[in-house]
Amino acid sequence: MGLGSFFKRRQKQQSNKRPSIEFPDHLNKNLDKNLETIETMLEKPNDLVIRKFSLGQENHRCAVVFIDGLADKQQINSNVLKNLQLLSEKKELNHNRNELLNEIEKELVSTGDVERGKTLDEVSFALLYGSAILYLDGISQVLILDVKGWETRSIEEPITETLIRGPREGFIEDLRTNMMLIRRNIRDPNLRFQTHQVGRRSKKNLVVSYVEGIVHPDILKEVNRRLETIDLDDAPESGFIEQWIEDSFLSPFPQLSNTERPDKVATALLQGKIAIILDGTPFVLIAPVTLGNTLQSPEDYYERWLIGTFLRVLRYGAAFLAMFLPSLYIALVSYHQGMVPSKLAFSIAATREGVPFPAAIEAIIMGLTMELLREAGARLPKTIGQTIGIVGGLVIGDAAVQAGVVSPIMVIVVAVTAIASFSIPAYSVAISFRLVRFGFMLAAAFLGLYGIILVYIMINIHIVNLKSIGVPYSSPFAPSFFQDWKDLVLRAPITMRTKRPSYVQPDDDKSADKGEN
Known part of the structure; x- marks a missing residue:
């Protein structure tokens, strides 16, 4: 089939589509027309429940509309329908529809949160977010009843940020539960939650949390300004928000921190930072952050200061090894053999005898192989993922040495580099260091130590100029605090x-x- 016939068929299909229907902005006073509008808008889905009934001897026509699976049927039956039917039989209801709606809102409905809705947008958004809509014939307003009841995951220990000592609870995909976890850690009346909506079609709730009186107003204003510029159909995960509001999308370093730990978020809020919570994801963003924050762990503070200092210094050393060790090996073996002690140089030369590739190609091949094994281990089921990562690395490394493709010292260098990268607490930061490592390796392959120094200077210039929500990424190193x-x-x-x-x-x-x- 040619392109011409394809486009003709496509145009014919588009011409056969039903024309779009324009819906009124405000609700109608007629109950049947309101119900018909909401059914037409949603195209009468199977999970749309419409319960019609009458109140009192005057037979005031009413209807409760909700989405099955999003709203809690038990709450609707016990707190709404049962109350309305029993109480309306015992008392004489008001003939005035406005006063009757007020009476229903204040006396006959026992749900926790009740709001008024006047527009179709308000009704449709509330309905699709798990609320129930109470219609009353003869009035162009409805009651929006908060009866959300969808299934949620239980609070569990975070998978990506496990600690030996510390709280065992982590965020889940439910926004209200996450807000509760933060409130339970910070019982300060100055704790604030500002709500935004992101996604033209998904209309997801996003909450900005901060402690008033601690956070700097300019940082808060800048975060809200950037969030208001988000123009997406949907933001399924907080990573979309992070990439939209970050200062530089060309930087390999993350300019916002993400975490599943409520204790880490609470500590950041009390330091004057801001938390961004998106409905539907357990990962909460923290802004602003610095390079020093990326190498810190909550466990540093839960142990005594000597232990915490030792672990942190060890982590800085591991970050250095994760970025520089393969490139230093390439530079010393290829260009600066005189800097290597004689016995070690003879040992390296003996192990490299018969290896067909130069040190740079050898290091890049082994580095990419380790990255493939790490990615495969992360994507496989948990029961075999770790086994594949460890056993696969050992088997491939041993087979490569036996085949004479790589030297044993290269296997040691790659293994130490991989272990060092695992000690970095934040996953996104570890990936950034692994990416930068290949830049150092290429520079060492062409210019030796001079190439490593040049790339190091370039990265330092980039970090000094990088900002996180206007805060220098290199602080408190530079500017110095x-x-x-x-x-x-x-x-x-x-x-x-x-x-x-x-x-x-x-x-x-x-x-x-x-x-x-």
């Missing part, structure tokens, strides 16, 4: 951490008074 160095590479004792981070410019910079500790 010496007060914040107590919680950067070192983790000072809790009694010395009396001020909030200076780089977020909190309105209230004191987190505690020494006399109260």
Whole structure:
């Protein structure tokens, strides 16, 4: 079939589509017309439930409309329908429809949250978000009843951020549950939740959380401004929000932090930062962040300061190895053999005898192989994923050495690099370091140590110019905030951490008074 006939058939199909129907903006006073409008808009789906009934001796016609599976039938039956039918039989109802609707709202409906709706947009959004709509014939208003009751996942330990010591609860996909977890950690009346809607068609709720009196107003204003510019059909995960509001989409480094841990979000809010919670995902965004924040873990604070400092220094060393170790091996073996001790140089030369590839090609092949194994292990079922990652690496590495494709020292270098990258707490940061590592390897292959230094300078220039919601990404290193160095590479004792981070410019910079500790 040619392209001409395809386009002709396509045009014919489009011409046969039913014309779009324009719906009125405001509700009608006639009950039947309102029900017909909502049925036509949704094309009479099987899960749309319409329950018609009459109230009192005057037979006021009413209807309750909800989506089966989104709304809680038990709440509708016990708190709405049962109350309306029983109580309307015991008392004389008002003949005035406006006053009758007020009476129903205040006396006859026992749901927790009841709102008025006047437009079709309000009704359709509430209906598709799990609310029930109470129609009364003869009035162009409805009652929106909060009876959401869809199935949710139970609160479990976060999978991506496991700790040895710390809380075992994590966020889930339900927005209200996540807000509850934050409120339970911060029982401050100044805790605020601002609601936005994202997605032209999905209309998902997005909540900006902060502590008034701590957060800097300019940072809060900038976050809200960027969120209001989001123009998408749907935002299925907070990663869409992160990519939309970040400062530089060309940077390999994440400019917002994501977490499943309520305790981590609570700590960030009390430091003067902002949390962005999207309905439908357990990952909450934290802004602004710095490079130093990406190498910190909540467990640093749950252990004594000596242990926390040791773990953090170890993590910085692991980040260095994850980025530089393969490139240093390539540079030393290919260009700067004189910098290697003689015995080690002879050992490396002996292991590389018969290897057909130069050190750079060898390192890139093994690095890509490890990345493939890591990706395969992440996508496979949990029961065999870890086994494939570990056993596959050992088998492939041993087979490659036996075949003379790579040297044993190269296998050691790649293994140490992989282990070091696993010690980085944030998954998105670990991926960034792994990506940057290949840039260092290519630079070392062409220019040796000079290439590594040039790329390192370029990355430092990029980091110094990078910002997270207007806050310098390299702070408190540059610009320097010496007060914040107590919680950067070192983790000072809790009694010395009396001020909030200076780089977020909190309105209230004191987190505690020494006399109260």
